[in-house]
Amino acid sequence: MEFAYSDKTKELQDRLNRFMDQYVYPNEKTYNEQMEAFGQNRWQVPQIIEDLKVKAKEEGLWNLFLPESERGGGLTNLEYAPLCEIMGRVGWASEVFNCAAPDTGNMEVIERYGNDRHKKEWLEPLLEGKIRSAFLMTEPAVASSDATNIETRIERDGDEYVINGRKWWSSGVGDPRCKIAIVMGKTDPNAEKHRQQSQILVPLDTPGIKIVRMLPVFGYDDAPHGHAEVILENVRVPAENLLLGEGRGFEIAQGRLGPGRIHHCMRTIGVAERALEKMCQRLLTRTAFGKKIADHSVWEQRVAEARIDIEMARLLTLKAAYMMDTVGNKVARAEIAMIKVAAPRVALKVIDDAIQAHGGGGVTSDFGLAKMYAGMRTLRLADGPDEVHNRTIAQLEFKKFREQLKAAAE
Incomplete structure (x- = not known):
């Protein structure tokens, strides 16, 4: 590299x-x-x-x-x-x-x-920044960390698909410019486990879509973007709105999530850098017990650890990006999972120390650190919780040694 x-x-x-x-x-x-x-x-x-x-x-x-x-x-x-x-x-x-x-x-x-119509109708205005969009996958009634649990139905009826289900954490739905959503649901509950799901384009002005509420994150509404709970009741869209074909939902998701996790993790590192910057500025400009707070050894330790952790997280994320470019998402599966666990944890630790450095001011809205913390804590759940990614990492690690043990036994 x-x-x-x-x-x-x-x-x-x-x-x-x-x-x-x-x-x-x-x-x-x-x-x-x-x-x-x-x-x-x-x-x-x-x-x-x-x-x-x-x-x-x-x-x-x-x-x-x-x-x-x-x-x-x-x-x-x-x-x-x-x-x-x-x-x-x-x-x-x-x-x-x-x-x-x-x-x-x-x-x-x-x-x-x-297809060409999708690109003309939705991709072009998105690329021009004229509209915004949402992705509806997570559901309140099931453990959505296992996406095979998703219950929303996408059923063919002539030249249309009919969608019924309840989604939440539908980020972006609150924005008045949000015009299109990609919805993930089941087209065939009897198919092989990872061939039951499909993804379909659903204009948000389609009859049958109801926004139940906007979900707060530690009290923040994240307006105007927001995170919605949405009911889809007999929502009808043209059959050609189905992406790639029935049963291809997981395939689409894997193509989407790799780059998305790189983006999330590098933005997260940017947040950590900003928090470290705020922490250092605070420590260098406040005096306690006769000297700058920065001169108290506990803060030297915390600042040093923040710098080390940020550098490690950045290098791991760049390694994952490099591998995606050179050997593909599948081979980079472990690295992608590792960065998704590591980057938010690092950011949360740095932000937490920055809050501590600001004292009571750190938990107010005055310095932006509380909102930073709320956003980064959410990322330990978004795009799959830590536990799912750790499971992937562990399974890949065990696989190496199972193969060694099998070879030795033979």
Whole structure:
């Protein structure tokens, strides 16, 4: 593995950092003020987002993902990963560059598996940043960490599919610009376990879709994006909205989740870097017991461990991205699982120490650390909980030694 970033990545890093310095960091307060001005009706888009999207387009910092498509930035996973880290330093920054989840994953799915009509009707406006999207998989009635449990039905009826089910943690549904969802459900409950599921495109204005509630995360509503509980009752869509074919849902999911986890983990490292930055600034500017807090040895220990952990998590994530580019997602399965466990844990530890460094201020909204913590804690569940990824890692590890023991026995 080549440890130096490519020239293309270095150039984009410089441009992204300049954009963040000039437009994003100075407007964090503006974003918060515009959200507060909405009062109780928070499901609106702050104008600063739309203003900065125009500037990002003008500067060519737009749609940098989609590594295997001429519609995207032409970057490999390894080249794109460090750009995610920069965007991740501010929670809403990825959207400014049209590189936010779940839109990136949905666009990749439509690009890979959609037909020409899907691309014209949904992919193009998503790529232009005119609309947003959602991915509906998790369900409240079953343990969705095992996706074979999902009960939502997708049943053929002539030239249409009829969808019935209840979903939750449907991130993005609260956004007024959210127009299309990819829904995962069962087309054949009697098929082989991993051939029961399919994925289908469902416009959110289709009759039969009801938003039950927006789910809070540790009290945060995450408006205007949000996470919805949704009922689908006799929702009818054209049969051609089914992606790839019946029983191909897990195949689509695996194609989507690998890159998505790279993006999530590198954004997470960006969050950890921001928390470490806030922690160091606080420690160097506050005095307790006659000296700067930074000079108390316990804080030297915590800052050192934060730096070590961040570097390790970044290198592991870049290794996974490199392997995805060179040997494919299947071979990189263990590395992808490892980064999904490691990155949020590292970020949570760094944020927790940063909160401690800020004292009572750390748990308020004043420094943004409490919201950071809520978001990162969620990532230990999103895209599969830690336990599922640890199970994958352990099974792959046991497999190596079972093969050795079998060979020795023979």
